[in-house]
Amino acid sequence: MMRARAHLGSLLAALAAGLPVGALADTELKAIEVEAVLDAVAEQRYAAGQKVVFDREDIASLGGLSVSEVLRKLPGLERGADGMEGASASARGMARDSVLILVNGERPTASGRHALTVVGRLPAGELERVELMRGGSAEFGVTAEVVVNLVVRAPQAKPSRSLKATVGLRGDEPNLQLTGSVEGGVAERAWTLPLTFNRHRMPVDQQRMRGDPAGVVADERTLGSYRVDELILSPRLSLKDGERRLTVWPSLYLNNGWRRQQLSAGGVDTRVDRERSDMRIARLRADASMPLASVDGRLGLRLAVMDGDRRTDTRRLPAVGTAAVEALERSERELTGSARLDRAVGAHLLTWALEGAVLSRKDAQEAGSATVLALRRHDLRETSAAAWFQDEWTFGGADGDTFTLTSGLRVDGLRQRSGGGQRHTEAVSPSLALRWAFAPAWVLRTSVGSGLRAPKLDELSPVVTRSAGVNTPLEPDLGGRPGLAAERIQRFEIGVERYLGGERSVLGANAYFRRTADFIERTLADEAGRWVERPANVGDARHWGVELSVRLDSAALAGTLPAGGSLRATLTLPRAEVDDARLGVRRIANDTPRHVSSLGYEHAPSGAALRYGVQLRHTGTVRTARASELQGTNRSGTRIDVHVTRQLAPGVDLRLAGENLLGARDRHARVARDDDRRWQLAGRDGGDRTWLLTLEGKW
Template sequence: MKPYASLACAALLGTAAAHAAGQVTPEAGAAQEQAPSPAPGRSAAAKPDATIQQVTVSGSRANDTDQRRLSTAGKMVFGREELDRNGDSNVGDILKRLPGVTVGGAPGRGGGGVRMRGMGNGYTQMLVNGERPPPGFSLESLPPDQVERIEVMRGPVAEHSTQAIAGTINIVLREGYQQKDIQFRVSDSVAKGLHSPNVSLAMPGKSGQLGWLTNVMLHQNRNENESTTYDRSERRDGTPDSEQLLRGRSDARSRGLHLSPRVSYTFDNKDTLTIQPFLGVNRSNSRLANEVERIAGSPDYARLLQASRSEATFGRLFGNWLHRMEGGAKLDVKFGAGGANSENSSLRRSFGFAGEPLRVFNDSGDSRFRSANTGGKYTKPVAKGHLLAIGWDVEANRLEQVQVAEDDGSPLYEESGASLAAKQRRLALFAQDEWDITERWSAYLGLRWEGIRTTSQGAGKDVKNLSRVWSPVLHTVWRIPGSEKDQLRASLTRSYRAAPLNDMIAAPGISADNSFVRPDRSGNPDLKPELATGIDLAYEHYIGRTGIVSASGFVRDVDDLIRRVVIETATAQGLRWISRPANIGKARTSGIELEAKFQLSDLFPAAPNVDVRANYSRFWSDVEDIRGPYNRLEGQAGQTANLGADWRLKAIPLTLGASINWTPEFAVQASNEELSRTGAKRQLDVFGLWRFPAHTQLRLFGSNLLSQNYDTARSVTLPDVFTSTQSRTYATVGVRLETKL
């Protein structure tokens, strides 16, 4: 299998790396092993664990790699070293560098959602400690200091919800069992002269059988944005309506507090009880000013001023009780509760070309979300090489919402301002068997049934929606004979995407400048879940102690695809464009993903102490009943790539690193009438890390150093509308001091 490893290196890193990989013979590769390879069987898995415990490891790289290699269901683990490497201010910036992951929105700004395999929001399942986070939670608001590791699973597994057509990203909050010192971190980042400081403190403790870890972080973000938008539109009869150039400038400020204490108690019988609350408070204010340059026709306004504010408070309690029984059996029970309150308001005033006031548009909302859940998993070795698990998940959610939208004091919808209450109940049962078929062949068989019932009252219509999904999953890994470092993976899975609650309830979202490209938004209570059948194949070659080269491919066939459809509807204020989600038919997506991660000395023994990371992904998709050639899944880029390296100098305690992220321009035919385009993104990040004595280090970092403009465009044929926006982006530089007390 050595030629395949060399080929993958060549594809990712160029001819030089491929040539170097070709120089490593099987005998030399075996000589580089520091410990014997583990037996692939479940019962033999204790052997590699024992070997790891005998080796002093700096960071978590070796453990991360071993977890990936030994897992039957493909899983990538990224620990503290990866999280700390570039000094990122939020988890979204970290995710953009992971294999097959893209982040929407302008470079350095985020806000566009996290996508695995290029698939849009909802296809990628985001979890915090294995559970769905509450509304109001966003990756941009989660500081990396609060995270212990990130787990990326490309295929669904039975013990988690199978709402993971593209895959699952599980963010595990900080754990206390490894930490002994108080960790203090203070940093400041600057973009366009605006400072964004943050301070974090992690304090562990232990008294007898009780252990705890308290994590707290305060942060403030400041940013300014500038954009230029060109709009051209025609009336239905083909006569020109307006042509204009809109220049926008906005500034925003947000402040937040995050707290995640963790308490763990070990009983005399070795049972453990863990309680981990997660609390967050975010406040933000923003101002927007738009100036219109009239080219032709009659634009709606010459100037628009907008002031917005939002407040969000969310919390989640994670609880876990682990009970060990005879014969290696375990009962793992989880429980939790959470809630989120959010308020937002926006006041927009428009003015004519003579400076006269035109319209006052007021939009405000208030929502309350509450949830409770419990679940568990019972595992027991039932035969040699068999680890059987059965479990359950029960979750209850309630959402209360009030939305007010007024134009010059008059409601835009009859139900605007009415209260809305929605309830959602979820029940799931699952069973799985991890089976070591032979010494080199392991399989994971799982079956999950999940039912979701949604009801709501208010907003002019009662809603009832019930969905039930069976999800069989099969994962298998074969460790190739004669090569302890090579293995093949295959998966056959059934996954789904349930319609989001906000897509089913009928609470309207109002657009101040209503048009086909800026429609109001409403829900559809009759949505069915999207169902997907998927096949995954992967080849993995492990290099040295921590390196890997892999090549994988996937196919997903999706039924009942959900996509928003824009229609014109009569309202109290006349005809308005409204966007509603609908099941439009079938789609297929496929792709290949290449990855390489290794120390340069694994290929060249005399090479400097450099870590290399590279990945490349290529995606295809096709949506039936929408004309080509751009009838792709919404938001899916055709390609993405990352390249990075870290150099740890020997003579001085300095580490230098850089990474570049690339996503080319792509177009998507959203409907037969609408085509959208997204510009290319290139993001260069660098850092330097100086380690002082007494557990102190200073990190200097820069992100989005290329500062390239971000372009988007939409065109519509009936009526003819074209709009394009160019947004400026800015480089961010910062400093971060980390110390252990």
């Protein structure tokens, strides 16, 4: 009982900082061992579920300028993006919703972009830690292959100030980031006031080769630049009264973007595209935590409200013909909340929770020529509620911690309204996970669960965005499908870990299997003479594969790695197949990579003034094969990033980071067929190198 109470006390202190129970409760399984809190590998070992932790040193070694860039570089994830719609990523070769991103334990709504947009643009130094969790649970559900929890640094009462300036080049475009932060407090009150200004400049360099059914082949080159200016104000206030805690987190995000690109074919200019966008997001989040003596537990509460607006204006000016105009205005309002109770009973850690969210969105789209515009309006609304219970039971062995059995049940209800139609989705999702420390340095983990994943609002919206240039099956208009059904998912995972070097190094292997009924992929159709791509329930799908991971430090490989060196490597071998009911064939899932791998080395001896690191990422050929309808491949090459940090004085660092040193470009080739007609599209994008120089001081 004493062990369980100590476990719960440290757990609930972490909950007050906004962290999920599944992410931190496990870290204190051996509550008297402070090492389990401080060391990321030890925390991974004693976690009830599959978890990998990146602390501040690990985050710095990734070299990302912003939180979104850190997310894009995390080992085991691929095809991460840092676009206007916020942070995103994918895993295990699944492009759609395979990664669930939390912010201090907060689950996003179907929109999900707003908290991630604000947090994703913050400097990487604002992150305290990042947690990657695999396997099913009642807390996180089973629909996402990987859950990523971004833990933002909590304010400290100790007065401090910091300034950070980054300048550099992405290709030949200048970039700038300026960040200042003031922090302080007295007694039980702490606050931090960070202000960030980003000036992103990104070159546009695309090459395309097209072939149409008439046999005409055309080469096209697009050159231009994409500029974004951002201002992020994200203060945080923490109040304590004994064991009672309250955190208030308002944030304001302003974004102004401009894209200009010029298209040419055969050396002759054919069109100029201009796009201007403006975004504003205001958000307020409050977290409270308090002990409940009557049940010997702790209650956590969270409430967040958001108001966001965005406008995008696009003009396409051909050398000959009429200009095309498109404008989209979007306003979104969001209210989310949760309540949870955590309680230790003997060797059991019990959690009850309620979650709810209401999201409304209004879209107004104008499209046509400069003189004739068609106006479309569309309203969407989503209301969701969930209740879940989880029991983490630790037992067995001399210390009573050989086994940890985590059982749970999650009940979700969702109501979505798109235009005049409504849909209701309910799901009861059981889950079971086991951790077994079957030998002194070995841990086996396995989990099983099922659940339901509803479509996103964007996938239900009938609003169609017209393709930028020609309209073909390979460059279609994009739209949603109001009648889309939810996916039904079943998952199983099993993995083993071997710990080395006094728990500071680990080797891991994991196998996974997933079955999805009513699997959603994007499909093509000819609608009134224009090709439109929309999501559809194409049939049943199966995803499976193996993941291998290595984390080693110099203590585990004495004489092989220099003192202060650490090595991290991952390899994912994903496989997927779909029983396509529409085509009547069994095929691979769209955009499935042959493999995804990463290798990183960090040299940071204790007390050294010079630190450096290198990271290599490679994705094998990504394939699409929809019978004779569509065939495609994508090759992204190998990316190498490096960074060197020199301490100029106590509290003052100078850092040089280089990204994509090999100039790797995305190369793609696709062929589409419709009866006896054939279209071909091949091209390459990107390849720009980035150099960033950062001067940072803290006092």
